[in-house]
Amino acid sequence: MLRNDQLDQWDRDSFFHPSTHLAEFARGNLPQRVVTGGSGCYIQDRDGTRLLDAFAGLYCVNVGYGRSEIADAIAEQAKELAYYHAYMGHGTEASITLAKMILDRAPSHMSRVYFGLSGSDANETNIKLVWYANNILGRPEKKKIISRWRGYHGSGLVTGSLTGLELFHKKFDLPLPPVLHTQAPYYFRRPDRSMSEADFVTHCVTELEQLIETQGADTIAAFIGEPVLGTGGIVPPPDGYWPAIQAVLDKHDILLIADEVVTGFGRLGSMFGSDHYGMRPDIMTIAKGLTSAYAPLSGSIISEKLWSVLEQGTDENGPIGHGWTYSAHPVSAAAGVANLQLIDAQDLVAQAGAVGAYLNAAMADALKGHPHVGEVRGEGMLCAVELVRDADASVFFGADEKVGPRVAAHMLEHAKVIARAMPQGDILGFAPPFCLTKGQADEIVAATVQAIAATLQ
Ligand code: PMP
DSSP, X not given: OOOHHHHHHHHHHHOOOXXXXXXXXXXXXXXXXXXXXXXXXXXXETTOOEEEETTHHHHTOTTOBOOHHHHHHHHHHHHHOSOOOOGGGOOOHHHHHHHHHHHHHSOTXXXXXXXXXXXHHHHHHHHHHHHHHHHHTTOTTOOEEEEETTOOOOSSHHHHHHSOOGGGTTTXXXXXXXXXXXXXXXXXXXXOTTOOHHHHHHHHHHHHHHHHHHHOGGGEEEEEEOSSBOTTTOBOOOTTHHHHHHHHHHHTTOEEEEEOTTTTTTTTSSSOHHHHHTOOOXXXXXXXXXXXXXXXXXXXXXXXXXXXXXXXXXHHHSSOSOOOTTTTOHHHHHHHHHHHHHHHHTTHHHHHHHHHHHHHHHHHHHHTXXXXXXXXXXXXXXXXXXXXXXXXXXXXXXXXXXXXXXXXXXXXXXXXXXXXEOSSSSEEEEOOOTTOOHHHHHHHHHHHHHHHHHHHO
């Protein structure tokens, strides 16, 4: 075992951490937490500190830590066959079984699953497939993709462009030109306080229609959205939003990509967000909850309609020129099979719905009327607390005050509860593992109330 100071030095000198202030980290001004273990909803660091992980890693360890069923499946697969590729018709029992299990759970019009490694690469695949399909259909001008401000779809070149958060664009020369952004369905931050929810839905839909009209529907290939905005603030859509958006897309022959990286496999208390909100996607992006992050794996679930165009494309052009070395990696696929079996066996989707509803109700109740809480919102096992300077007048804090990060830091230090300060706005995000108990939900609520009081007194 390495000495702590040695490991800390190597960490500062060798390791490029994602989404981190690089200079401050190198100078030793940021906390360095070396995580050594996890069980249920808790992780433990090398100092023996036990933390209640109310964000399930990055909302991905859905079944909780330390599940030996998944660990054993990974070990068995690695011993039997650690790797073989999936090119040119090759496969493994694990990857084939997992594709079948995913389709058994997906909406009935979905037809095939392409496997990747991360949510970002899956969305990259999706955009390529949409472009390919429109070339096959003889409409090469129909290529633009509409995303929403505050959407999160990855950190690659196209996917970082789809992401509608300034931090992910600034100094990277993004977004790239084929990507356009429209209004997020964020009712709390509606442009005019007097708008009803229904007015606001009409406002979002009108803005989308105007964008389509200005650009020309014959230049727009697809619309991508998360059923519930995640990283952009954990924002469930207002009633009627998705059916209204779907109607506009259908009218203009624009494909819908439902990015279910966070919502897929139960986080909303339904198997998919598309089921939950009555969306009819042409492609669904899945990752995180597919393996509960026990191994990296993502997927693009393709509708029958799109699949038939892809088949036509290969009849005309030969094998599809798209593939990763690690597509359908057998070890990750084995983790996926074991994970989905565990979710079924323990009825974890229902538990996410029930305990998530309890967490949301308890949080809303505890913070009702708080002068600095603008909104408590959520769906299933997703919950957010939006902090504001003045709840009555809806005045926000300045970004430089870092209120969200300070409250989250207080929770971590004093209550040993991990909440996530979402990257844009003073929003505390909660997305615990589905095995959360009501007692642990109460702990999260108490820690939140206490940290807000201590930080904003
Ligand atoms: N889509 C959504 C909705 C996500 O939340 C994320 C990651 N938080 C991604 C895509 C990108 O996934 P990854 O980080 O695995 O590339």
